[in-house]
Amino acid sequence: MATIDEYRRHIQNLLIEHAKLVWDERIQAQTIFDTERDHYQLVYVGWRGSKRMYGTVLHLDIINDKIWVQQDGTEVGVANQLVELGVPKQDIVLGFDPPKMRHYTDFAVG
Numbered sequence: 001m002a003t004i005d006e007y008r009r010h011i012q013n014l015l016i017e018h019a020k021l022v023w024d025e026r027i028q029a030q031t032i033f034d035t036e037r038d039h040y041q042l043v044y045v046g047w048r049g050s051k052r053m054y055g056t057v058l059h060l061d062i063i064n065d066k067i068w069v070q071q072d073g074t075e076v077g078v079a080n081q082l083v084e085l086g087v088p089k090q091d092i093v094l095g096f097d098p099p100k101m102r103h104y105t106d107f108a109v110g
Helices: 004-019 078-084 099-104
Strands: 027-034 039-048 051-063 066-072 092-094
Touching: 004 027, 004 039, 004 051, 004 078, 066 078, 078 092
Parallel strands: 066 092
Antiparallel strands: 027 039, 039 051, 051 066
């Protein structure tokens, strides 16, 4: 069984890797790691001309020893990447799915 420290490392490494994928030098990828409360985010911040660009691309929390994917704006799916790193599906909750629908996935319900 993996430890919470391993989960923290996996999450941080994934967010750092996704931050490197920003294709526009006008957009800054900010990783936010609150290891005390186990909140982790990747946020895009910047401007394209006069248009403000801001948004949370990834938001993961660790709650009750499970990784909660609260927001996932990636194509590959961060939950799938976590599974590839050895995190059991029963330790991953797709928090962006309605609670009534979670039992239809292969992941934890909460």
